[in-house]
Amino acid sequence: MSDHTEGFYRHGLSRMSGRSTTEHGRVASPLELLFDLVFAAAFGVLGTQFAHGIAIDEVMPALGAFLFGGAAIIWAWINYSWFASAFDTDDWAFRLMTMLQMAGVIVLAIGLAPMFASLEHGQPIDNQVMVAGYIVMRVAMIGQWLRAARSSVHRRTALTYVVCIALAQVGWVIVAWVPMTLSGTLIAAALCWVVELLGPVIAERRSATGGTPWHPHHISERYSLLAIITLGETVIGTIAAAQEVTAEEGWSANSIVVIAAGIAMTFALWWTYFLLPSAPILAAHRSRAFVWGYGHAVIFLAIAAVGASLHLIGYVFDPEVHMPTVTVITSLAVSVIIYSLAIYAIHAWLTREPTKNIALQLPSVLLPALAIVLAVAGLPLWLCLLVVLAGPVGVVLAYETGGWRGIDAQLHRAVTAGSTTGA
Structure with a gap:
Protein backbone atom coordinates (compact mmCIF):
# COMPACT_ATOMS: atom_id res chain seq x y z
CA MET A 1 0.00 0.00 0.00
CA SER A 2 1.51 3.31 -1.05
CA ASP A 3 0.55 6.79 0.10
CA HIS A 4 3.06 8.49 -2.17
CA THR A 5 1.89 12.07 -2.86
CA GLU A 6 5.11 13.79 -3.94
CA GLY A 7 6.04 14.49 -7.53
CA PHE A 8 3.81 14.99 -10.52
CA TYR A 9 2.49 11.45 -10.91
CA ARG A 10 0.63 9.13 -8.55
CA HIS A 11 1.84 5.57 -8.10
CA GLY A 12 0.38 2.57 -6.33
CA LEU A 13 -2.70 2.76 -4.10
CA SER A 14 -3.77 5.45 -1.68
CA ARG A 15 -5.71 4.84 1.50
CA MET A 16 -9.29 6.15 1.40
CA SER A 17 -9.18 8.13 4.61
CA GLY A 18 -11.49 10.86 3.36
CA ARG A 19 -10.73 14.22 1.77
CA SER A 20 -10.90 17.61 3.43
CA THR A 21 -14.30 19.31 3.32
CA THR A 22 -12.56 22.69 3.04
CA GLU A 23 -9.97 21.74 0.43
CA HIS A 24 -9.06 24.89 -1.51
CA GLY A 25 -9.74 24.93 -5.24
CA ARG A 26 -11.55 21.56 -5.31
CA VAL A 27 -13.07 21.05 -8.75
CA ALA A 28 -14.30 18.15 -10.86
CA SER A 29 -11.49 15.82 -11.90
CA ARG A 206 -24.64 6.23 11.75
CA SER A 207 -21.46 8.16 11.07
CA ALA A 208 -19.30 8.88 14.08
CA THR A 209 -17.95 12.03 12.39
CA GLY A 210 -21.20 13.71 11.36
CA GLY A 211 -21.24 12.20 7.87
CA THR A 212 -18.88 11.46 5.02
CA PRO A 213 -16.46 14.29 4.11
CA TRP A 214 -18.07 15.47 0.89
CA HIS A 215 -16.97 18.88 -0.39
CA PRO A 216 -19.82 21.44 -0.78
CA HIS A 217 -18.27 23.40 -3.65
CA HIS A 218 -17.20 20.24 -5.46
CA ILE A 219 -20.59 18.52 -5.18
CA SER A 220 -22.38 21.70 -6.25
CA GLU A 221 -20.19 21.85 -9.34
CA ARG A 222 -20.80 18.18 -10.08
CA TYR A 223 -24.58 18.68 -9.99
CA SER A 224 -24.33 21.74 -12.19
CA LEU A 225 -22.30 19.73 -14.70
CA LEU A 226 -24.97 17.02 -14.86
CA ALA A 227 -27.59 19.74 -15.36
CA ILE A 228 -25.59 21.01 -18.32
CA ILE A 229 -25.17 17.48 -19.67
CA THR A 230 -28.92 16.92 -19.41
CA LEU A 231 -29.50 20.25 -21.15
CA GLY A 232 -27.59 18.73 -24.03
CA GLU A 233 -30.72 16.68 -24.66
CA THR A 234 -32.63 19.89 -25.39
CA VAL A 235 -30.05 20.72 -28.06
CA ILE A 236 -30.32 17.21 -29.51
CA GLY A 237 -34.11 17.45 -29.45
CA THR A 238 -33.96 20.79 -31.25
CA ILE A 239 -31.67 19.39 -33.94
CA ALA A 240 -33.90 16.33 -34.46
CA ALA A 241 -36.98 18.52 -34.80
CA ALA A 242 -35.29 21.01 -37.11
CA GLN A 243 -34.05 18.20 -39.37
CA GLU A 244 -37.60 16.89 -39.78
CA VAL A 245 -39.04 20.35 -40.42
CA THR A 246 -36.42 21.28 -43.00
CA ALA A 247 -36.79 17.89 -44.70
CA GLU A 248 -40.51 18.54 -45.22
CA GLU A 249 -40.61 22.31 -45.72
CA GLY A 250 -37.04 23.44 -46.36
CA TRP A 251 -35.84 26.55 -44.55
CA SER A 252 -39.21 28.00 -43.61
CA ALA A 253 -40.51 30.20 -40.82
CA ASN A 254 -41.34 27.03 -38.88
CA SER A 255 -37.78 25.72 -39.01
CA ILE A 256 -36.37 29.08 -37.93
CA VAL A 257 -38.79 29.31 -34.98
CA VAL A 258 -38.04 25.72 -33.93
CA ILE A 259 -34.28 26.31 -33.89
CA ALA A 260 -34.52 29.70 -32.22
CA ALA A 261 -37.02 28.57 -29.61
CA GLY A 262 -35.10 25.36 -28.87
CA ILE A 263 -31.81 27.13 -28.25
CA ALA A 264 -33.54 29.91 -26.32
CA MET A 265 -35.25 27.28 -24.15
CA THR A 266 -31.91 25.60 -23.45
CA PHE A 267 -30.37 28.93 -22.49
CA ALA A 268 -33.33 29.99 -20.32
CA LEU A 269 -33.34 26.72 -18.36
CA TRP A 270 -29.57 27.00 -17.89
CA TRP A 271 -29.92 30.59 -16.73
CA THR A 272 -32.65 29.84 -14.19
CA TYR A 273 -30.76 26.84 -12.80
CA PHE A 274 -27.78 29.02 -11.91
CA LEU A 275 -29.76 31.85 -10.33
CA LEU A 276 -28.91 30.65 -6.83
CA PRO A 277 -25.40 29.36 -6.09
CA SER A 278 -25.86 26.29 -3.90
CA ALA A 279 -22.30 25.81 -2.67
CA PRO A 280 -22.15 28.66 -0.11
CA ILE A 281 -25.37 27.49 1.56
CA LEU A 282 -24.34 23.83 1.53
CA ALA A 283 -21.05 24.83 3.14
CA ALA A 284 -22.93 26.70 5.87
CA HIS A 285 -25.75 24.12 6.25
CA ARG A 286 -24.50 20.62 5.44
CA SER A 287 -27.70 19.14 6.86
CA ARG A 288 -29.67 20.55 3.92
CA ALA A 289 -27.76 18.44 1.42
CA PHE A 290 -30.05 15.38 1.38
CA VAL A 291 -33.19 17.15 0.16
CA TRP A 292 -31.10 19.29 -2.20
CA GLY A 293 -29.36 16.24 -3.64
CA TYR A 294 -32.42 14.02 -3.95
CA GLY A 295 -34.59 16.88 -5.20
CA HIS A 296 -32.30 17.39 -8.16
CA ALA A 297 -33.57 14.10 -9.60
CA VAL A 298 -36.81 15.91 -10.46
CA ILE A 299 -34.86 18.74 -12.09
CA PHE A 300 -32.76 16.37 -14.20
CA LEU A 301 -35.78 14.34 -15.30
CA ALA A 302 -37.71 17.49 -16.19
CA ILE A 303 -34.83 18.79 -18.32
CA ALA A 304 -34.58 15.43 -20.11
CA ALA A 305 -38.35 15.55 -20.70
CA VAL A 306 -38.02 19.03 -22.22
CA GLY A 307 -35.45 17.63 -24.63
CA ALA A 308 -37.74 14.74 -25.57
CA SER A 309 -40.64 17.17 -26.04
CA LEU A 310 -38.60 19.35 -28.40
CA HIS A 311 -37.80 16.19 -30.34
CA LEU A 312 -41.56 15.62 -30.69
CA ILE A 313 -41.94 18.81 -32.71
CA GLY A 314 -40.40 17.01 -35.65
CA TYR A 315 -43.15 14.40 -35.56
CA VAL A 316 -45.76 17.12 -36.16
CA PHE A 317 -44.24 17.62 -39.60
CA ASP A 318 -43.75 13.89 -40.30
CA PRO A 319 -46.52 12.86 -42.73
CA GLU A 320 -46.37 9.27 -41.46
CA VAL A 321 -46.99 10.18 -37.81
CA HIS A 322 -49.37 13.18 -37.79
CA MET A 323 -48.52 14.14 -34.22
CA PRO A 324 -51.16 16.56 -32.85
CA THR A 325 -49.84 19.98 -31.84
CA VAL A 326 -51.65 19.77 -28.52
CA THR A 327 -49.71 16.61 -27.59
CA VAL A 328 -46.37 18.26 -28.25
CA ILE A 329 -47.21 21.49 -26.44
CA THR A 330 -48.70 19.64 -23.46
CA SER A 331 -45.58 17.51 -23.10
CA LEU A 332 -43.29 20.52 -23.36
CA ALA A 333 -45.36 22.77 -21.12
CA VAL A 334 -45.79 20.21 -18.35
CA SER A 335 -42.04 19.49 -18.41
CA VAL A 336 -41.22 23.21 -18.10
CA ILE A 337 -43.75 23.66 -15.29
CA ILE A 338 -42.31 20.74 -13.31
CA TYR A 339 -38.80 22.08 -13.84
CA SER A 340 -39.80 25.56 -12.64
CA LEU A 341 -41.58 24.26 -9.55
CA ALA A 342 -38.63 22.02 -8.69
CA ILE A 343 -36.21 24.95 -8.99
CA TYR A 344 -38.42 27.06 -6.71
CA ALA A 345 -38.67 24.24 -4.17
CA ILE A 346 -34.90 23.66 -4.09
CA HIS A 347 -34.23 27.38 -3.67
CA ALA A 348 -36.79 27.67 -0.89
CA TRP A 349 -35.33 24.64 0.88
CA LEU A 350 -31.80 26.01 0.79
CA THR A 351 -32.66 29.54 1.87
CA ARG A 352 -35.60 28.60 4.15
CA GLU A 353 -37.52 31.46 2.55
CA PRO A 354 -40.21 31.53 -0.16
CA THR A 355 -39.26 32.86 -3.56
CA LYS A 356 -39.26 36.64 -3.67
CA ASN A 357 -41.28 38.65 -6.23
CA ILE A 358 -43.72 35.77 -6.71
CA ALA A 359 -45.81 37.90 -9.07
CA LEU A 360 -42.85 38.05 -11.42
CA GLN A 361 -42.16 34.33 -11.08
CA LEU A 362 -45.69 33.08 -11.79
CA PRO A 363 -45.38 33.47 -15.58
CA SER A 364 -42.95 30.53 -15.65
CA VAL A 365 -45.90 28.34 -14.67
CA LEU A 366 -48.90 30.26 -16.03
CA LEU A 367 -47.58 30.91 -19.53
CA PRO A 368 -46.81 27.23 -20.30
CA ALA A 369 -50.29 26.37 -18.99
CA LEU A 370 -51.73 29.05 -21.28
CA ALA A 371 -49.87 27.52 -24.20
CA ILE A 372 -51.76 24.25 -23.65
CA VAL A 373 -55.05 26.14 -23.79
CA LEU A 374 -53.97 27.86 -27.00
CA ALA A 375 -52.98 24.51 -28.54
CA VAL A 376 -56.36 23.02 -27.65
CA ALA A 377 -57.99 26.06 -29.29
CA GLY A 378 -56.15 25.23 -32.51
CA LEU A 379 -53.57 27.99 -32.64
CA PRO A 380 -50.39 27.27 -34.64
CA LEU A 381 -47.50 25.33 -33.17
CA TRP A 382 -44.98 28.15 -33.49
CA LEU A 383 -47.13 30.54 -31.45
CA CYS A 384 -47.76 27.99 -28.69
CA LEU A 385 -44.05 27.16 -28.61
CA LEU A 386 -43.17 30.81 -28.09
CA VAL A 387 -45.71 31.14 -25.27
CA VAL A 388 -44.13 28.17 -23.46
CA LEU A 389 -40.71 29.72 -23.96
CA ALA A 390 -41.94 33.03 -22.53
CA GLY A 391 -42.31 31.35 -19.11
CA PRO A 392 -38.64 30.72 -18.26
CA VAL A 393 -37.55 33.75 -20.27
CA GLY A 394 -39.82 35.86 -18.07
CA VAL A 395 -38.00 34.58 -14.98
CA VAL A 396 -34.66 35.56 -16.48
CA LEU A 397 -35.94 39.04 -17.30
CA ALA A 398 -37.40 39.44 -13.81
CA TYR A 399 -34.07 38.43 -12.30
CA GLU A 400 -31.95 40.70 -14.47
CA THR A 401 -34.21 43.73 -14.00
CA GLY A 402 -33.92 43.72 -10.22
CA GLY A 403 -35.03 40.36 -8.93
CA TRP A 404 -31.42 39.38 -8.30
CA ARG A 405 -31.36 41.70 -5.29
CA GLY A 406 -33.91 39.59 -3.45
CA ILE A 407 -32.09 36.34 -4.23
CA ASP A 408 -28.77 37.89 -3.22
CA ALA A 409 -30.26 39.01 0.11
CA GLN A 410 -31.69 35.52 0.71
CA LEU A 411 -28.31 33.97 0.04
CA HIS A 412 -26.55 36.31 2.46
CA ARG A 413 -29.13 35.64 5.20
CA ALA A 414 -28.85 31.87 4.76
CA VAL A 415 -25.04 31.86 4.81
CA THR A 416 -24.91 34.26 7.76
CA ALA A 417 -27.39 32.13 9.71
CA GLY A 418 -25.19 29.09 9.14
CA SER A 419 -22.10 30.94 10.28
CA THR A 420 -23.91 32.12 13.41
CA THR A 421 -25.30 28.74 14.40
CA GLY A 422 -22.28 26.75 13.25
CA ALA A 423 -24.53 24.53 11.12
Missing part, protein backbone atom coordinates in the same frame (compact mmCIF):
# COMPACT_ATOMS: atom_id res chain seq x y z
CA PRO A 30 -10.76 14.72 -15.49
CA LEU A 31 -11.94 11.24 -14.49
CA GLU A 32 -15.29 12.60 -13.34
CA LEU A 33 -15.70 14.47 -16.62
CA LEU A 34 -14.94 11.25 -18.52
CA PHE A 35 -17.41 9.40 -16.30
CA ASP A 36 -20.13 11.91 -17.22
CA LEU A 37 -19.80 11.14 -20.94
CA VAL A 38 -21.59 7.80 -20.64
CA PHE A 39 -24.43 9.48 -18.79
CA ALA A 40 -24.81 11.97 -21.62
CA ALA A 41 -25.24 8.99 -23.95
CA ALA A 42 -27.68 7.28 -21.58
CA PHE A 43 -29.84 10.41 -21.36
CA GLY A 44 -29.80 10.57 -25.15
CA VAL A 45 -31.21 7.05 -25.43
CA LEU A 46 -33.75 7.76 -22.68
CA GLY A 47 -35.03 10.92 -24.39
CA THR A 48 -35.25 9.31 -27.81
CA GLN A 49 -37.22 6.35 -26.47
CA PHE A 50 -39.56 8.63 -24.54
CA ALA A 51 -40.26 10.75 -27.61
CA HIS A 52 -40.91 7.64 -29.70
CA GLY A 53 -43.34 6.26 -27.11
CA ILE A 54 -45.36 9.47 -27.13
CA ALA A 55 -45.26 9.58 -30.94
CA ILE A 56 -46.90 6.14 -31.21
CA ASP A 57 -49.57 7.24 -28.68
CA GLU A 58 -48.32 5.07 -25.81
CA VAL A 59 -47.95 8.01 -23.45
CA MET A 60 -48.44 6.36 -20.06
CA PRO A 61 -46.24 3.29 -20.72
CA ALA A 62 -43.56 5.58 -22.14
CA LEU A 63 -43.83 7.87 -19.13
CA GLY A 64 -43.48 4.93 -16.74
CA ALA A 65 -40.44 3.62 -18.60
CA PHE A 66 -38.94 7.12 -18.72
CA LEU A 67 -39.28 7.60 -14.97
CA PHE A 68 -37.94 4.12 -14.16
CA GLY A 69 -34.97 4.35 -16.52
CA GLY A 70 -34.23 7.96 -15.66
CA ALA A 71 -34.29 7.26 -11.93
CA ALA A 72 -31.79 4.42 -12.37
CA ILE A 73 -29.43 6.62 -14.42
CA ILE A 74 -29.59 9.56 -12.03
CA TRP A 75 -29.32 7.47 -8.86
CA ALA A 76 -26.19 5.70 -10.09
CA TRP A 77 -24.62 9.06 -10.95
CA ILE A 78 -25.58 10.58 -7.59
CA ASN A 79 -24.07 7.71 -5.61
CA TYR A 80 -20.78 7.83 -7.47
CA SER A 81 -20.49 11.61 -7.29
CA TRP A 82 -21.05 11.87 -3.53
CA PHE A 83 -18.61 9.04 -2.90
CA ALA A 84 -15.99 10.65 -5.14
CA SER A 85 -16.48 13.99 -3.44
CA ALA A 86 -15.61 12.37 -0.11
CA PHE A 87 -13.06 9.66 -0.98
CA ASP A 88 -11.64 10.11 -4.49
CA THR A 89 -8.01 8.94 -4.40
CA ASP A 90 -7.55 8.90 -8.20
CA ASP A 91 -5.36 5.83 -7.89
CA TRP A 92 -5.44 2.93 -10.32
CA ALA A 93 -8.02 0.96 -8.31
CA PHE A 94 -10.41 3.91 -8.15
CA ARG A 95 -10.00 4.46 -11.88
CA LEU A 96 -10.67 0.82 -12.74
CA MET A 97 -13.77 0.75 -10.52
CA THR A 98 -14.96 3.88 -12.31
CA MET A 99 -14.39 2.22 -15.67
CA LEU A 100 -16.48 -0.73 -14.52
CA GLN A 101 -19.29 1.61 -13.53
CA MET A 102 -19.10 3.28 -16.94
CA ALA A 103 -19.48 -0.12 -18.57
CA GLY A 104 -22.56 -0.69 -16.42
CA VAL A 105 -24.09 2.57 -17.64
CA ILE A 106 -23.61 1.47 -21.24
CA VAL A 107 -25.30 -1.87 -20.55
CA LEU A 108 -28.14 -0.04 -18.81
CA ALA A 109 -28.55 2.28 -21.82
CA ILE A 110 -28.68 -0.72 -24.17
CA GLY A 111 -31.46 -2.19 -22.03
CA LEU A 112 -33.64 0.93 -22.18
CA ALA A 113 -35.11 0.21 -25.64
CA PRO A 114 -36.34 -3.33 -24.76
CA MET A 115 -37.81 -2.02 -21.52
CA PHE A 116 -39.70 0.78 -23.30
CA ALA A 117 -40.90 -1.60 -26.03
CA SER A 118 -42.20 -4.19 -23.57
CA LEU A 119 -44.31 -1.62 -21.73
CA GLU A 120 -45.56 0.01 -24.92
CA HIS A 121 -46.69 -3.36 -26.28
CA GLY A 122 -48.39 -4.45 -23.06
CA GLN A 123 -45.92 -7.27 -22.45
CA PRO A 124 -44.16 -8.28 -19.20
CA ILE A 125 -41.47 -5.75 -18.34
CA ASP A 126 -38.27 -6.62 -20.21
CA ASN A 127 -35.81 -5.02 -17.80
CA GLN A 128 -33.18 -7.73 -17.44
CA VAL A 129 -30.46 -6.03 -19.53
CA MET A 130 -31.13 -2.67 -17.95
CA VAL A 131 -31.11 -4.07 -14.40
CA ALA A 132 -27.95 -6.06 -15.18
CA GLY A 133 -26.17 -2.85 -16.14
CA TYR A 134 -27.45 -1.14 -13.02
CA ILE A 135 -26.24 -4.00 -10.81
CA VAL A 136 -22.78 -3.80 -12.41
CA MET A 137 -22.59 -0.14 -11.40
CA ARG A 138 -23.80 -0.81 -7.88
CA VAL A 139 -21.51 -3.81 -7.28
CA ALA A 140 -18.58 -1.61 -8.33
CA MET A 141 -19.85 0.92 -5.79
CA ILE A 142 -19.77 -1.78 -3.13
CA GLY A 143 -16.11 -2.33 -3.97
CA GLN A 144 -15.42 1.36 -3.52
CA TRP A 145 -17.16 1.44 -0.12
CA LEU A 146 -15.23 -1.64 1.03
CA ARG A 147 -12.02 0.24 0.32
CA ALA A 148 -13.32 3.21 2.31
CA ALA A 149 -14.25 0.83 5.16
CA ARG A 150 -10.55 0.19 5.78
CA SER A 151 -10.46 3.65 7.35
CA SER A 152 -11.35 3.28 11.03
CA VAL A 153 -12.94 6.73 11.07
CA HIS A 154 -15.54 5.93 8.39
CA ARG A 155 -15.71 2.16 8.78
CA ARG A 156 -19.23 1.96 10.25
CA THR A 157 -20.67 4.36 7.69
CA ALA A 158 -18.98 2.62 4.76
CA LEU A 159 -20.13 -0.85 5.85
CA THR A 160 -23.68 0.43 6.27
CA TYR A 161 -23.56 1.61 2.66
CA VAL A 162 -22.26 -1.81 1.62
CA VAL A 163 -25.10 -3.65 3.36
CA CYS A 164 -27.83 -1.36 2.02
CA ILE A 165 -26.53 -1.43 -1.56
CA ALA A 166 -26.13 -5.22 -1.46
CA LEU A 167 -29.67 -5.74 -0.12
CA ALA A 168 -31.09 -3.53 -2.84
CA GLN A 169 -29.21 -5.45 -5.56
CA VAL A 170 -30.63 -8.75 -4.29
CA GLY A 171 -34.02 -7.14 -4.66
CA TRP A 172 -33.28 -5.99 -8.21
CA VAL A 173 -32.22 -9.53 -9.18
CA ILE A 174 -35.62 -10.73 -7.98
CA VAL A 175 -37.40 -7.93 -9.87
CA ALA A 176 -35.62 -8.73 -13.14
CA TRP A 177 -35.47 -12.53 -13.14
CA VAL A 178 -38.33 -13.86 -10.99
CA PRO A 179 -41.58 -14.12 -13.00
CA MET A 180 -44.18 -11.74 -11.54
CA THR A 181 -47.30 -9.90 -12.60
CA LEU A 182 -47.01 -6.24 -13.51
CA SER A 183 -48.39 -5.18 -10.14
CA GLY A 184 -46.00 -7.54 -8.35
CA THR A 185 -43.06 -6.14 -10.29
CA LEU A 186 -44.04 -2.58 -9.43
CA ILE A 187 -44.38 -3.40 -5.73
CA ALA A 188 -41.02 -5.19 -5.66
CA ALA A 189 -39.34 -2.35 -7.55
CA ALA A 190 -40.83 0.18 -5.13
CA LEU A 191 -39.39 -1.75 -2.18
CA CYS A 192 -35.98 -1.81 -3.85
CA TRP A 193 -36.13 1.95 -4.33
CA VAL A 194 -37.04 2.42 -0.67
CA VAL A 195 -33.89 0.52 0.31
CA GLU A 196 -31.79 2.45 -2.22
CA LEU A 197 -33.02 5.85 -1.05
CA LEU A 198 -32.93 5.14 2.67
CA GLY A 199 -29.46 3.60 2.54
CA PRO A 200 -27.54 6.90 2.46
CA VAL A 201 -29.82 8.43 5.11
CA ILE A 202 -29.18 5.55 7.51
CA ALA A 203 -25.46 5.37 6.73
CA GLU A 204 -24.83 9.09 7.19
CA ARG A 205 -26.73 9.13 10.48
